[in-house]
Amino acid sequence: MPPTSLELSTLGHRIRHQRLAHGYTLDELGAVVGVAGSQLSLIENGKREPKLSLLQAIATATGVDVGDLLSTEPPNRRAALEIELERAQTSSVFRQLGVPPIKVSKGMSDDTIESILGLHRELQRREREAIATPEEARRANTELRLMMRERDNYLPDIEKLAEKQLKSAGHVSGALTHRTVSIMAEKLGFELLYVNDLPHSTRSVTDLEHGRIYLPPASIPGGHGLRSMALQAMAHRLLGHKRPTDYADFLQQRLEINYYAACCLMPETASVAFLQQAKKDRNLAVEDFRDAFGVTHEAAGMRLTNLATEHLGIRLHFLRVDGSGAITRVYENDDLPLPMDVTGAVDGQIACRKFSARAAFSEQNRTTEHYQYTDTPAGTFWCSTQTGTTSAGEFSITVGVPFDDARWFRGRETQKRATSTCPDESCCRRVASDVSERWSGKAWPSARVHMQMFSPLPRGAFPGVDDNEVYDFLDRHA
Structure with missing residues (x-):
């Protein structure tokens, strides 16, 4: 395996250290070992790999073992600084800046190199943190x-x-x-x-x-x-x-x-026993599960997603939707059609207006769960939705299942039914032609934009x- 650039650089520094310690110039040592001084310079700068016979000649001329020259340790602090700077200036993080690397000269002080290395270390730290x-x-x-x-x-x-x-x-x-x-x-x-x-x-x-x-x-x-x-x-x-x-x-x-x-x-043993009995009674309900363990409606709904498929054989979906219709938390393994961006992300996408998760906001009674069947391109789903309010605004929590599994849940008798053809634009996103003709070019809304859309993550x-x-x-x- 050929030596790495770092290994060649360290070797070059060790050869230079021994040459200077014995008072040789490049040409003088070159004459002793049988190569031109320019060739020796390339080796000392890590640009060329020397043959073993040349290494042995250099070791003999400087009175050291070949093993000393091949050590992976820099010969002194100055060499260590130069090697670290060389490595930093060949990193992808530095190259992306488009800044030319600094060439180290004999007259450059150790403190100057330390200062430059400090900037590189900070650059690497920030890269890791971003x-x-x-x-x-x-x-x-x-x-x-x-x-x-x-x-x-x-x-x-x-x-x-x-x-x-x-x-x-x-x-x-x-x-x-x-x-x-x-x-x-x-x-x-x-x-x-x-x-x-x-x-x-x-x-x-x-x-x-x-x-x-x-x-x-x-x-x-x-x-x-x-x-x-x-x-x-x-x-x-x-x-x-x-x-x-x-x-x-x-x-x-x-x-x-x-x-x-x-x-x-909501421990697994106790939760599964509770849910299995409720399923046996055909009376599964998130609100009962919530109250039995003293947690929030959202926590109970999410916990149901952990246990329902594994222990009850029920596939389901969970949605938390804010007042603007944006999905802020989601899980599904029942193939409910969900809006996605090009990366496949669902969070932040707008839920269909026909979904119970949004329709529940218009209900007058907010204290109980609301039930709905929704026909979609992937089949019919039954949903249970509870709404709430925080300092950040309204939100809804929805747990739903495919039509056949609605038989196990309270609220399956609901007569409320909707049809969603999303992601077809004509479902709820495309403006009706008569309304568009009436207002096109006559309205100028000021958008409420979340700044995180334009900001990198902290x-x-x-x-x-x-x-x-x-x-x-x-x-x-x-």
Whole structure:
């Protein structure tokens, strides 16, 4: 195998070091070993590989062993700096800048090279931290969604881990209490602390050195979610997560900690028993599943996607849609036709107006689930939708199944039916000709544009997290 450019560069520096240490010029050493000084210069600059016979002659002339010349260690600090700079200036990150490389001269000080290397190191650091462009992020998210679809959204290893941890903490049945979550943390060597000054860019912060998990105050609205936050923080330790290497790794870790928290809040054994009985009674309902374990409607709907196919033999879909009709969270393995962009991403796409996920916003009674059958190009689907409101606006949570499986669910008797031909533009996207003729050229709407459409993802191994804020916070509480 031919030597690498780095190996040749190191060899050249070691030859130069020995030549200068013995007071030879290039021509003088060249005369001793039988080559021109210009040829020796090419070897010292790592541009040419010397023959073994020449290496032996150079070693004899300088009084060292051939092994010393072939060592992979730079002969001195100056050589180490020059080699690192050469490597940095041949990197793809530097070449993409289109900036000509700096040629190191004898008169260039070590401090100058150190300063230039500092810029290269920062360039490499920023390249590592810029985890993904929006398009790369969408592709990574799509790949993860498709991978989970193949697994029916079921991760048995995490299911077993959660049940083991719950059993160790003494949890038997019913809703998981904050006290039990604290016991689970203690068994991992953590203390749960509720503070008012968490960094704005974080949901929780784990101090690995002192064994503390910092969470927001228990008195905040929706404080029931603190159980999930604490469980997610613990999951990183239990699942052996390391610092994310790229955005896909970050997404995978986030999925796994969310899955673990869901498994703890709605344990597999108890949840499956509840769902199997409800199916036997032909009375499956997300709202009942939610209330039995004291979680949110969204959490219950997502947990159903983990268990329904694996344990009940039911394929299904889940949608969270905001008030503008954009899909913000999705899962399906029942072939529901969904809008996708060119990368295959569904998140951010606009759901069909005929879907229950959007039609439910016009319902007067928002306190109960709304049911609907929808005829689509892929068949007829039954759906159950619950709407809600947050500070960010309206949203809906929909869980649906193919027509044949509606028989197991409460609300199957509904007479409400719609027809969707999306992605056909004529379904709900194309303006009626008479309306278009009436208003074309006479309206100028000001679009509400989300700035993230134009921005790269936040830098950092944990996107959007401000390290300065986090470290200042830890210093305050240490």
